[in-house]
Amino acid sequence: MWDLITEHLGKLLIGINYLLALGAAFTIVLRNVNPNRTLSYVLALLLVPFLGLLFYVFFGQEYRRTRIFKKKNVLNQENIKNWQQSLVLDQKQIDELKDKDLRDKAKLIRLLHDTEHSPLTLKNEVEILINGEEKFKRLFEDVGKAKLSVHLEYYIIRDDEIGTELIDLLCEKAGEGVEVKINYDYVASNFSSVTRKRLQEAGIIFYPFMPVYFPKFASKFNHRNHRKIAVIDGEIGYVGGINIGDEYLNAHGKRYWRDTHLRVRGESVGVLQFHFLLNWDFVSEEDLVIKDEWFVEPEITGKIPVQIAVSGPDTDWAHIMEAMFVAITSADDYLYLTTPYFIPNDEILMALIAAARSGVEVKVLIPGHSDSWAAKYASFSYIEEMLRAGIEVYLYDKGIIHAKTMVVDGIFSTVGTSNVDYRSFNINFEINALIYDEHIAAKMVNSFNNDLQESIKLDPEEWYQRPFKQKLKESFCRLWAPLL
CATH class of the missing domain: 1.20.5 (Single alpha-helices involved in coiled-coils or other helix-helix interfaces)
Known part of the structure; x- marks a missing residue:
């Protein structure tokens, strides 16, 4: 036998x-x-x-709606309920929104306001940080001044030069009695045994997000935590595209890395804190008790409206993708989009094409150089269709463009962790800040135009004549685009 x-x-x-x-x-x-x-x-x-x-x-496993997280432990606590109630807008605040000329974006606000804990917060100050040099300077300053807590949630934290500098500072603050919590993605991050021991001895609590075996060979394993969140003393928050790693420093003659991040103060910090705690409750596998000191009444004069949008396998809807879709379809004058991975689903691609064909100025900035051969040619496969629709396409040429931003009609901007691809829209855990403010939009437009100076504008006729060999690569990679 x-x-x-x-x-x-x-x-x-x-x-x-x-x-x-x-x-x-x-x-x-x-x-x-x-x-x-x-x-x-x-x-x-x-x-x-x-x-x-x-x-x-x-x-290929589909976990949306299966509720990976146990959220009730956080949601049922009385101070969380009181905090959420404090963010409900009254009629006077709604009338003030009309004065800000946000009526054209009302659909976008309503889309998220009552779902998945994405309230529109009105009292905020927002600072745009260009590249790791600006982000790390501000983050280290704020962590150095921390008195109560430092909460970090990152896709990538490495114990390289910049990572070790941060770890040194965190250990110092923990020694002063500051509560330090770190949630890092198990696949993308890299802590040595020496670093782990240092963190433990300093009293820092750290947990990996959804561990898998052989992480070095599993960089694309599904359901990774792609978010980048920092909350200091419940008063200051960071969100955007910049991880903790030396590649973001643009130092030592390394390849130039272009990225965008936000530093926020105000009510939106509480929303960042809330989503950090939901994940922490999951990774720690403990019944977390929410402290009042984690949610601070902001003492600021800023009145910038901000929404924090999250998406992942445990949300009912693909909120960030839906927000982008509504922003694109509601554009009247212009739409400028930057993304390091452009593998759009049919809905986003059609929205961009329809916007351009209806007279909206649409510009899309993607990498000319990518860290993924397949993703690069999959992205290129969409260019001809966009050019024929009148979309201006630019290839960033100075280095790697990693920023994930969009600005629409001089009033709406978004900065976050989500790429324009299936993985970000449906598989990974992502977080974006949606900002409704003319001054922030103007700064985002200026930053976008600066990036265009370092980019190559594609000429439609020249692109149509690109080599047949390249078209074959594009078609092959496009076939597998939903899996990348």
């Missing part, structure tokens, strides 16, 4: 593979999700034995 099995082992394994693959393909089809993504997974399952099945196991 054993001899018979070993003699036909290959055929047996192939048979088992296709039995499981057919079952998985049937499950995918029944989901009634995006046809392109469905077809990509089915092709992978049926045409690539074993590897296709492994790919589906690691990347």
Whole structure:
């Protein structure tokens, strides 16, 4: 019997593979999700034995609506309920919004205001930080002045030069009695055993987000925490695209890294804190008791309206993608978009094309150089269609463009962690700040125009004549775009 099995082992394994693959393909089809993504997974399952099945196991599972997090422990605490109630707008505040000429963006505000804890906060000060040099300077200053707490949640924290400098400072603050909590993504971050020991000895509490085996070989494992949040003393918050790593320093002759981050003070800091605590309650696996000192009544004069939008497998809807869609479709004059990964779904692509064809000035800035061969050519595959629709496309040429921003009609801006791709919209945990303010929008436009000076504007006729070999690469990578 054993001899018979070993003699036909290959055929047996192939048979088992296709039995499981057919079952998985049937499950995918029944989901009634995006046809392109469905077809990509089915092709992978049926045409690539074993590897296709492994790919589906690691990347194809759909967890939206299954509630990965236990949120009730945080939501049911009385001080959280009181804090949420304090952010409900009254009629006077709504009338003041009309005076700010936000009526055209009312749909965008309403989209998120009553869902997934994204209230519109009115009392805020917002500072735009360009590149790691500005972000780290301000962050280190604020952490150095911390008296009560420092809460960090990052996709990437490395114990390299800048990471070690931050860790030194955190250990110092912990020694002064400041409460330090760190939530880091297990796959993307890198702590040595020496660093872990230092953190523990300093009394810093740190947890990885959803650990997986062999993280160095699993950089694309699904459901990563791509957020970048810092909250100091419940008064100051940071959110945007900049992780904790030396590549963001633009020092020592390394490749130039262009990114954008925000420093905020005011009511929106409480929302950042709230989402940090939801994740902390999950990763710590403890019944977290919310402290009043984590939510501070802001003493500021700024009146910039800000919403914090989050999305991930545990949210009912793809909130950040929906916010971008509404912002694009409601644009009247112009729309400027920057993203390091441009692999849009059909909805976002059609919204951009329709906006341009209806007379809106649409400019899209993407990398000319990318850290992913497949993502680069998948992005390039969308360019011809956009150019034909009248969209101006620019390739950033100075280095790596990692900023994730959009500005619309001189009133709406967004800065955050979400790329314009399927992974950010549906798989990873992301967070964006939505800002409704003319002065911030003007600064964002100025920053965008500065980036255009370091970019190549694509000429439609020249792009249409690009080599056939490149078109083949684009078409091949476009086929697998929903899986990247």
